[in-house]
Amino acid sequence: MKTYNIITYGCQMNEHDSENIAGLLEAMDYQFEEDAFKADVVVINTCSVRENADKRFFGVLGQFKKVRTHNPDFVLCVCGCMPQQPHIVEKINKQFSWVDIVFGTQNIAEFPELLEKRISTGRKQRSIIDNNPVIDEAEMKPKRMHRHKALVNITFGCNNFCTYCIVPYTRGREKSRVMSEVIREIECLSADGVKEVMLLGQNVDSYRDPAGHTFADLIRAVNKIDGIERIRFMTSHPKDISDDMIDCFRTCEKLCHNIHLPVQSGSDRLLKRMNRHYDTTRYLEIVDKLRAVCPDITISTDIIVAFPGETEDDFEGTLDIARRVRYDSAFTFIYSPREGTPAAKFPDQIPDEIAHERFDRLVDVMNRISLEKNMEYKGKTYDVLVEGVSKNADDTYAGRTDGFKLVNFTSDKKPEEIIGTTVSVLITESKTFSLEGREIT
Ligand code: SF4
Structure with missing residues (x-):
């Protein structure tokens, strides 16, 4: 049995792309190997948003040079946002000759073909597509990281061109998925036991499918799906968020009471220079409406x-x-x-x-x-969807409130009884980045 490992940097988009890549590899009968240095195929899914990510990535790439000496069949692949930039591919070709396959953010579905060609011909494969008009993930069956929650793409790419951001260049122009396809995917997830969905897009508020459905229409439709208990989304853009969408917080009981609303700066002059298309007055108006x-x-x-x-x-x-x-x-x-x-x-x-x-x-x-x-939050009780055993201690579980607060709490239940369920937790301690508590039965 051949094995694989995927190293993922960056945002939830990349995390979900890695889930799709894992699904493609498992369909080819590859099995996950915990230790990347022992796997037959390693995919490094890269991020370009921050400078540190570049540095870390090239460092990691260097560490794989020796692996082929021990495993002549080893295949090293690079994908994600970085190879969408020509100077990065040039650098890989010149300085990292042990990279076998390079592909981009918009042709993930092509990966099995590239891998087969690499194995059958021994030749390096490079395939990058800019501005692919086709949504590439139609037939993908992601291998999800969690059983009870799932990431669901609703848009790909971005049209906003904030002056500091590389995403429109690496992920291409914005494309919205057809609403009925998103709904069908979430219905399948629900049938599979998923309780929480995170709707993903660089700018979810500009979602508009070919039939003219808006993001608010999509939330209302997801809200009707049996079995789904929580709806989250990422990321909102203050220039596009609509009153209709804001009203969904009132009318859709499954929509979590939480929003990530990037402000970027509190200076109107800089917001203009960033090409953000809102000012602080508009931003504060949105916050007032939400509250x-x-x-x-x-x-x-x-x-x-x-x-x-x-x-x-x-x-x-x-x-x-x-x-x-x-x-x-x-x-x-x-x-x-x-x-x-x-x-x-x-x-x-x-x-x-x-x-x-x-x-x-x-x-x-x-x-x-x-x-x-x-x-x-201290002294109050909240519903917490349990995500797993806490990173801090074995007898403690970690979960999230509806408002996305991380809660570490104790419970007498076994992991198999409690993970993926919603429990009541009394908050006994508040910290800067998390809450602590105990389950109330
Ligand atoms: S909206 Fe977000 S992804 Fe798009 S250009 Fe601006 S910061 Fe980048």
């Missing part, structure tokens, strides 16, 4: 610190919006230039020292607010 419709909604965000040209005043604007919204959590990043994006050419890049100093100040504010918000 009016759904008072207990949890809100997380993405923030870029030290975008080119950021002044102390701009940064104060970011601290101000963070304090006004009072986010439950935030992904904060120091801006790093991505080759090929407009912002990488902006002349007024911010020195590292200032960037780190601002980053630390922002993280302090964010963490204090997160802890204060988590303190409000």
